[in-house]
Amino acid sequence: MRILCNGEAREIASGIRVTDYLDQLGLDALSVVVECDGKILTREEYGSHALQDGAVLELIRFVGGG
Amino acid sequence: MALMVNEKEVPFHAGMTLADLVSVQGGDVDILLVNGYPATVQTALFDGDQCWLWRRGKVPSADEMQHLLYARHSPGVQACLQGKVVGIMGLGGLGSVVAIALARMGIGSLLLADYDVVEPTNLNRQQYFVDQIGQKKTTALHDILQRVNPHVSVTTIDRRLAEDDIGAVFKDVHALVECFDEPAMKAAGLRAALHHLPGVFYVGASGLAGYGENNAIRTRRLYPGIYIVGDEVSAAAPGQGLMAARVGIAAHHQANQVVRLLLGAENEAE
Numbered sequence: 001m002r003i004l005c006n007g008e009a010r011e012i013a014s015g016i017r018v019t020d021y022l023d024q025l026g027l028d029a030l031s032v033v034v035e036c037d038g039k040i041l042t043r044e045e046y047g048s049h050a051l052q053d054g055a056v057l058e059l060i061r062f063v064g065g066g
Numbered sequence: 067m068a069l070m071v072n073e074k075e076v077p078f079h080a081g082m083t084l085a086d087l088v089s090v091q092g093g094d095v096d097i098l099l100v101n102g103y104p105a106t107v108q109t110a111l112f113d114g115d116q117c118w119l120w121r122r123g124k125v126p127s128a129d130e131m132q133h134l135l136y137a138r139h140s141p142g143v144q145a146c147l148q149g150k151v152v153g154i155m156g157l158g159g160l161g162s163v164v165a166i167a168l169a170r171m172g173i174g175s176l177l178l179a180d181y182d183v184v185e186p187t188n189l190n191r192q193q194y195f196v197d198q199i200g201q202k203k204t205t206a207l208h209d210i211l212q213r214v215n216p217h218v219s220v221t222t223i224d225r226r227l228a229e230d231d232i233g234a235v236f237k238d239v240h241a242l243v244e245c246f247d248e249p250a251m252k253a254a255g256l257r258a259a260l261h262h263l264p265g266v267f268y269v270g271a272s273g274l275a276g277y278g279e280n281n282a283i284r285t286r287r288l289y290p291g292i293y294i295v296g297d298e299v300s301a302a303a304p305g306q307g308l309m310a311a312r313v314g315i316a317a318h319h320q321a322n323q324v325v326r327l328l329l330g331a332e333n334e335a336e
Contacts, residue, residue: 031249033256040260043229060288062252062272065302065313066160066245 001053012051019046022059033060067113072120072130073137082111087119095119128217135172143329144172150328151175153239155227155255157182157203159308160271161245162193163317164324165207169215171325176211177239179223180204191310229254233262241324244270245317247302259292266291267327273297274316276306283315285323291332295319 001014012021018041022029034041035058041049051057067078071087084098085107098105099118111117126134135144152173154161157180165176180203184194198206204222211220223235232255236242242263244255252272259268273296274283282297295316302308326332 028249031253033253033260040257042261043254043257060253060256060294061298062249062256062270063275063296063299063301064247064249064252065273065275065300065308066156066158066247066252066271 001051003051003053003055003057005057006059014053015050017047018049018051021051021057022046025059027059027061031062031064033062034058035060069111069114070116072118073134078111078113078115083107084109084111084117084119087111087117091119095121097122125216131172131215131217139171146329147172147325148174150240151177151238152324152328153177153179153236153242154245155179155232155236155242156245156247156251157192157207158188158245158247159191159310159313160274160317160320161243162203162207162210163314164243164245164321165211166193166214167318167321168324169211169218169220171321172215173218175219175221177221177223177236178204178207179225179227179235180207181224181226191308191313227251227255229258232258236263236266239266241267241269241327243320243324244268245320249301256288256292256294260289267324267332268292269295269320269323269327271295271316271320273300274313275300275302275308277309277312280312280315283312283319285319291327293323293327295323 003010003012018034019029022032029046037056068075069078084105088095088107097120100109101116150173152168154165157178165178182203184198184201184203184206186199188194194206202224204224208220208222211218242259244252246252246255252270256270272294278300285293285295287293
């Protein structure tokens, strides 16, 4: 199935959960804010929310330093 | 015909000297400046001169400080900033710089949160002094801000913040600045703001380590009233430490963005 991730079309496995998708991208889930179809996910939803075909995902990734 | 004396207009008469102004001030001054240069009581004055008369060590009253800021920033701008409350999460290289900039600009109130103490390794970029090593950052920064502008109301929160309580702690601020060090807390801060602080302006930061290009540091709008500052890639890591100049660039982006938002720039094209 296809999703739009930060404006780019991506082919992903059907029904994959957000936390596993972030893992595939090599991202530490703790350092990413996830918006899925216009909704900001809570930390708990990362593990429960399964991506649907056509989902529009925005990932805001943070790096350390302050 | 007029002089400016301590940023206030005073009528000018031909033949005036600084002695005339000193006597008006009750003679209790020992710093005399005319147009930015040291002067004496005998110094002759001319129409339009800018004069400063001050007693060494005197702390400006709230009224005097307000007048200085009004003169520098324009009354509309200053009246707005003076009525605002800004929260800062994390008082390291970003937060200490943001707090000082906002205090200098005469923001009304600051709500400052950090759990850490000043360590020698902080001094390469954070605004603390050698004699503050070992102090709580909240206490140390409060003391610095008192010296910068004693009329800013400062409240400190001396504990580690968590995603679950950020909304409650900062519910009354007009703007919240995320200055955390850890990426997980940066993400937590943004999530908390998006979920629990509707209507609060938010300026986070990510990617400011090292000595990379100045102009790679940018201010990006994520959502209405919600911004992120940094190059978004330069993580603090071995070989790429946090350095005063680039952290300072990012911190001042944050402080200026807060000011812009408080003054209504959100409606302009970003």
